[in-house]
Amino acid sequence: MADVDVDAVLADLRTKFPSPEFELRAVQLRMGLIVLRNPSHAEHQMYKKQILDDDARAVASENLLMMTAVYPDNASMQRLTKRYPGLVSNVKVQRAMAYLSGQTDESEGKN
Secondary structure: OOOOOHHHHHHHHHHHOOOOOOOEEEEEEOOEEEEEEOOOHHHHHHHHHHHHOOOOHHHHHHHHHHHHEEEOOHHHHHHHHHHOOOHHHOHHHHHHHHHHHOOOOOOOOEO
């Protein structure tokens, strides 16, 4: 992915995902910039249900990532996760998802 202006991307996304309903986190990875939003209550409930299900546990975090990623677009995120299957397990991504869902106060990325 090409270098992007994180502040410009966040400014644009804030018009689509306004505060206080939404919180955004930009996570810079070697494969490019990813911006996540906080999950809705329903999305988080689905995630919790999946992590308790033996058959769905393996895809729970990836599903949450795909639901909450707002940059790049969904098709680009799908390509990224196919090219880098460990992306969902990346520490920076996991920390950002935990922070945005309220599981931790430790922040990762730029808001």
